[in-house]
Amino acid sequence: MTIVLVGLNHRTAPIEVRERLAFTEEELPDALRRLVDGVAIAEGLILSTCNRVEILAATGVPTRSSDRAERAAIERIRAFLRDQRQVPPNVYEAALYHYVDREAVRHLFRVTAGLDSLVLGEPQIFGQVKDAYARALAAGTVGKTLHLLVPRAFSVAKRVRTETAIGEEAVSVSSVAVELARKIFDDLQGRTVLLVGAGKMAELTVRHLLASGVRHLLICNRTRERAEQLATQFGAEALSLEVLPTSLARADILICSAGGTEPIVRREHVAAAMLARRNRPLFLIDISVPRTVEPSVGQLANVFLYDIDDLEQIAHAHMERRRHEAARAEMIVDQAVEAFMKSLRSLEIGPVIAAFRRRLEEIAYGELERHRRYLGTLTPEQERALRHLLESIINKFAHPAIARLHQAARDDARRPEELSVVELWTDILETQERSSSRE
Amino acid sequence: MERADLLLLAAAIAYVLALLHLIASLWGRGARFGTWRLALPLAVGFGAHTIWLVRAAIRFGHIPMISTQEVFALLAWAILVYYLLLQRARRRADVLGVFVLPIVVLFVLVALVSTGFTLLPHELEDVLRMPALPLHIGFMMLAYAGFLLAFLAALMYLLQERELKRKRFGLIYRYFPSLSTCETIGYRSLLLGFLMLTLGIGTGVILLHRSDPVFWRGDPIIVLALVTWLFYLIVVHYRLAAGWRGRRAALLLIVGFLATAATFVSARLFGHIL
Numbered sequence: 001m002t003i004v005l006v007g008l009n010h011r012t013a014p015i016e017v018r019e020r021l022a023f024t025e026e027e028l029p030d031a032l033r034r035l036v037d038g039v040a041i042a043e044g045l046i047l048s049t050c051n052r053v054e055i056l057a058a059t060g061v062p063t064r065s066s067d068r069a070e071r072a073a074i075e076r077i078r079a080f081l082r083d084q085r086q087v088p089p090n091v092y093e094a095a096l097y098h099y100v101d102r103e104a105v106r107h108l109f110r111v112t113a114g115l116d117s118l119v120l121g122e123p124q125i126f127g128q129v130k131d132a133y134a135r136a137l138a139a140g141t142v143g144k145t146l147h148l149l150v151p152r153a154f155s156v157a158k159r160v161r162t163e164t165a166i167g168e169e170a171v172s173v174s175s176v177a178v179e180l181a182r183k184i185f186d187d188l189q190g191r192t193v194l195l196v197g198a199g200k201m202a203e204l205t206v207r208h209l210l211a212s213g214v215r216h217l218l219i220c221n222r223t224r225e226r227a228e229q230l231a232t233q234f235g236a237e238a239l240s241l242e243v244l245p246t247s248l249a250r251a252d253i254l255i256c257s258a259g260g261t262e263p264i265v266r267r268e269h270v271a272a273a274m275l276a277r278r279n280r281p282l283f284l285i286d287i288s289v290p291r292t293v294e295p296s297v298g299q300l301a302n303v304f305l306y307d308i309d310d311l312e313q314i315a316h317a318h319m320e321r322r323r324h325e326a327a328r329a330e331m332i333v334d335q336a337v338e339a340f341m342k343s344l345r346s347l348e349i350g351p352v353i354a355a356f357r358r359r360l361e362e363i364a365y366g367e368l369e370r371h372r373r374y375l376g377t378l379t380p381e382q383e384r385a386l387r388h389l390l391e392s393i394i395n396k397f398a399h400p401a402i403a404r405l406h407q408a409a410r411d412d413a414r415r416p417e418e419l420s421v422v423e424l425w426t427d428i429l430e431t432q433e434r435s436s437s438r439e
Numbered sequence: 440m441e442r443a444d445l446l447l448l449a450a451a452i453a454y455v456l457a458l459l460h461l462i463a464s465l466w467g468r469g470a471r472f473g474t475w476r477l478a479l480p481l482a483v484g485f486g487a488h489t490i491w492l493v494r495a496a497i498r499f500g501h502i503p504m505i506s507t508q509e510v511f512a513l514l515a516w517a518i519l520v521y522y523l524l525l526q527r528a529r530r531r532a533d534v535l536g537v538f539v540l541p542i543v544v545l546f547v548l549v550a551l552v553s554t555g556f557t558l559l560p561h562e563l564e565d566v567l568r569m570p571a572l573p574l575h576i577g578f579m580m581l582a583y584a585g586f587l588l589a590f591l592a593a594l595m596y597l598l599q600e601r602e603l604k605r606k607r608f609g610l611i612y613r614y615f616p617s618l619s620t621c622e623t624i625g626y627r628s629l630l631l632g633f634l635m636l637t638l639g640i641g642t643g644v645i646l647l648h649r650s651d652p653v654f655w656r657g658d659p660i661i662v663l664a665l666v667t668w669l670f671y672l673i674v675v676h677y678r679l680a681a682g683w684r685g686r687r688a689a690l691l692l693i694v695g696f697l698a699t700a701a702t703f704v705s706a707r708l709f710g711h712i713l
Contacts, residue, residue, distance in 0.1 A: 169613075183603060186617035278682020281618060298604075302685040310606050317608070 001145050001348050002070045005104035006077040006096060007047070007054030010118050013095035015050075020087045023048040025135075031084055032139040040069075040076035043143040045136040045150065047111075049128045051118055055080070056108060058145035070100045105149065105340055109333045112153040113160040114167070121166035121322050121329075126157050148347060149340065156336040163332060166325040169318040173311045174205040176318070177285050178212050181253055184283050184304060189213040194251035196220045196244065196265070197258030198230060201287050201308075205255055206234065218251060220244050222258070248273035248282075256286045256293050265293040270300055285311070342410045348422045349409035353402050355429050360398055363436070364390045443498075444551060446491040447512060451547040453484030458540040465537065465614055477533065485523065488516050488547070507553040510580075515546035517584035521631070525588065525624050534614050535624065538591045571646045578639030583703055585632025586671075590696035592625035593689035600686060622684065625692055633671045640668055663702045670695055 008018065023031055023046055035044040035055065042060035047053070055077050059069040078096070082089055099107045107116070112129045114121045133150045136142045142150070161167055170179040178188075185191055193214050195206055198221060206217065217236035221227035224240050231238035239247055241264070248254065248269055258264050265284070274282065284305040286293040291307055298305035368390065378386065408421045457480040495509060522539045595615055602612040615621070643664070674691045677683040683691070 180603070183599070183612065183617050184619065186619040279684045279687075280682070281685060301687065304603050306606065314606070314608065 001042075001344070002059045002073065002101055003056070003104045003145065003149065003344075004059070004070055004073045004077070004098060004100050005054060005056045005107055006074055006081075006098040007052060008092060008095040008097065009052035009054070009116065012097060013092060017092050017095060018050070018053060021048075021053045021081065021085055021092055022050070023053070023084075028135045029139045032136055032141045034084070035077070035080050036141045037076065040072040043146045044141045045132055045146060047129060047132040049125065052111070052116075054111070056104070056146070056150075058143065058149075074098050074100075102337060102341055105344075106333060106337045108149065108153050109156045109336055109340075110330075113157040113329060113333065115160075115326055115329055115333065119171060120319070120326055123161070123167055126154070129153065129157075144347060145344070148343060152336065152340050156333060159336075160329040160332055164325040164328045166322055166329055169321065171315050171319045171322060173201060173287070173308070173315055174208045176311045176314045177205050177255075177306070178208045180304070180306065180314075181209065181283055182212070184281050185252060187213065190215060191252040192216040192218065192250055193253045193255065194218040194220065194239075194247060195230075195236075196254065196256045196292070197222075197288060198226065199257040199287070202255050202257035203230075205285065205287070209253065210234070214253070218247060220247065222260075245269040245272070249276035251282070252280070253283045254285065254293075256284065257288050258292045259288065260292065261290055263292055263294045265297065267294050267296050267300070270297045270303060274300060274302060287311070345409040345420075345422065346406065349405060349425075352409075352422055352425045352429070353405060356402070356405070356425065357394070357398055359429055359432060360394045364394055443491065443494055446487045446494070447547060447551055450484040450488040450491065451544055451551065453480040453487065454540055454544050454547065456480040457484065457536065458544065461533065461536050461540070465534070465610065477536070481519075481523070485516075485519055488512070488519070492516060508550045511546045511550035511553065513576075513580050514583060515543045515550065517580045518543055518546070518587055520581075521584050521588045521628060525627065534616065535588075535591060535595065538594070539588070542587065571642045571649070575639055575642035575646050578635045578642060582632050582635035582639050583699060585628045585635055586692075586696045586699045588628035589625045589632060589692045592621050592628060593692035593696075596621035596625060596689040597686065597693075600689075618685075622688070625689065626678070629671065629675065629692060633668075633675055636664075636668055636671065640664055660702065660705060663698075663705065667695070667698050667702055670698060 008021065010018070013021075028046060028048075032044055032046060035041060035046065035057070038060070040059065041057045043058040045056045047056065057073055057077060059073050077098075078089075078093075081092075108129075110116045112126055114123060114125050117125055129150070133142070133146075136146070170176045181188055181191075188209065191214050193206060193209050193216070195202060195217065210217065217234055218239055219227050219231045219234065219236045220239040220241060220243075221230065222241055224238070227238040227240070230236070244264065245266075248265070249272075254265070256265060265286075270282065270284075279302050281302045281304065284293055284297065284303065286305065286307045289308060293305060293307075295305070295307075297303060368386065405421070405425065457477055460476045460480070492512060495512075518539060522535065522543075526533055526535065596618060598611050599615045599618055599621060602608055603618070616624075643661075647661070674683070674688070674695060678688055
């Protein structure tokens with residue numbers, strides 16, 4: 001049982017390449033069944049997101065040289081990609097990476113925990129891996145190995161999330177704005193947002209706020225038509241610029257993204273609004289450059305003014321912290337990889353041990369049959385005693401050997417060019433069988 | 440220490456454990472507060488504490504709020520009642536425990552080392568039998584505890600506000616509740632405390648009037664209590680009427696608490712039983 005992972009991601013391939021290789025949801029069941037041919041690949045899973053296309057596979061029964069098995073599996077995945085995607089291989093071949101066994105496990109763990117993501121520590125990938133696993137389960141391409149491996153990746157990701165602060169703080173300007181709003185208002189439900197001007201960043205922030213429970217949105221623009229256009233798009237109320245000063249009192253959060261060199265929101269406007277608001281806090285986000293909210297507004301009591309630089313600095317500081325936490329997450333992953341490899345070896349050694357026992361029994365009972373003619377007729381008691389005797393000998397010999405085998409498999413620390421304990425014993429048993437059948 | 444006080448000691452230890460858990464989760468990885476590791480010691484400590492109070496009441500045949508030991512044990516208990524109520528009411532308010540629990544622990548320890556029931560002056564024995572006395576003391580305790588909580592919430596508000604204004608974020612920003620939560624806790628504690636103070640002063644006046652109709656006029660403690668009451672009345676009124684909230688309200692709560700603490704301390708110093 002060798003685990004291989006072949007794929008490409010945002011670091012190795014541009015979006016033009018990734019989108020051509022991506023699998024749609026509808027394609028997946030069929031693609032999964034095609035991937036798993038039962039020869040080179042016994043189990044498979046396809047993870048296809050906008051940032052990565054990865055194929056995780058496990059080979060079947062251990063063979064004498066898993067070196068060949070892994071090469072066959074990787075070849076099989078490449079061939080599968082060629083068949084499935086009508087894309088000339090030279091477009092993506094250079095971007096493909098492949099990992100085997102321990103490295104494949106580590107890669108999967110890192111991906112699931114968000115350590116390999118474009119935005120370090122982002123949580124969406126966890127759900128995407130979960131979906132990919134559910135699809136593979138539904139398609140019936142998950143066997144013993146992946147069933148052991150993928151859920152382990154989930155628990156590693158959860159550990160990373162709870163034991164490090166990797167996903168705790170916002171790292172994009174718009175999500176920092178939402179986080180700050182929460183630090184002021186706690187619950188955003190029932191708060192009113194006033195958007196002045198337009199722009200990509202402003203709209204993104206508004207969307208973030210709406211997703212966080214903001215229900216009421218006012219939109220104010222220099223041109224009335226533009227305001228109304230945006231208002232219909234967001235289901236908001238349109239305002240004209242003239243009423244902005246008086247409308248300030250209605251808003252809890254103001255996002256200012258207007259053009260022009262003159263400040264639109266002046267200190268006296270805000271001071272008046274605060275009086276009308278009875279000092280309920282006001283959160284001002286000025287993401288326009290040059291700034292359109294008078295900076296001295298920030299000195300007013302219960303007013304919190306942040307400009308684009310502030311937000312970017314916060315996002316940057318949070319990112320730094322994430323990187324710091326990522327180092328701790330990597331240690332958790334390292335531990336988990338080692339632990340997993342041990343359980344994988346235990347899983348693999350199972351059939352070997354069964355074969356080992358079977359072999360001993362075959363030999364013992366074979367010898368019994370061979371010598372039966374010299375034994376004469378046996379009473380049922382004698383027959384039973386004889387079988388008991390053989391079983392005892394087998395057990396007494398096999399028991400410590402099996403225990404050692406278990407341990408050796410768990411602690412297997414072979415160098416890459418060596419055979420693993422599993423491979424070695426598979427080999428021994430096969431040779432044994434061949435030589436005894438030749439007799 | 441008497442054997443009965445082992446319960447109080449157990450409570451103190453449980454509170455320390457709860458506090459340690461809070462600190463550990465602040466310090467460590469990705470602080471997660473609302474776990475059984477916090478809830479369990481709090482529940483155990485609160486249980487032991489309550490049993491101790493009930494036993495003391497049975498033993499001495501009066502509500503345990505006369506001796507220094509009893510007063511501190513009861514005060515700690517009242518503070519904890521508020522904390523448990525407010526902590527359940529608002530998420531992310533657990534961190535309040537970092538401030539509340541040391542005070543609770545301190546009060547319980549004071550109760551442990553201070554003397555138990557002492558004989559009261561003869562003239563007070565009559566007073567002790569009056570049904571208004573336990574009511575009066577109970578209300579005052581709850582009022583003090585409420586103002587303490589309001590004070591702590593105000594402190595947290597100011598610290599969090601400072602971070603948000605300065606735009607330089609540290610542990611406070613990360614772990615303290617939002618401004619709105621701090622304010623809500625502060626306001627609710629204030630209202631409860633004010634209600635209790637009103638009732639406490641009312642019963643106190645009745646009590647003093649009955650025990651000695653002349654004695655209470657011009658008593659500095661009573662004047663101080665009335666000033667405190669008036670102060671909180673103004674705070675509540677202006678908050679409702681003029682929108683005194685946020686920073687200013689927080690500062691007022693801090694001042695108010697200091698005045699209350701002064702009333703309490705001077706009352707004990709002048710030998711008043713309150």
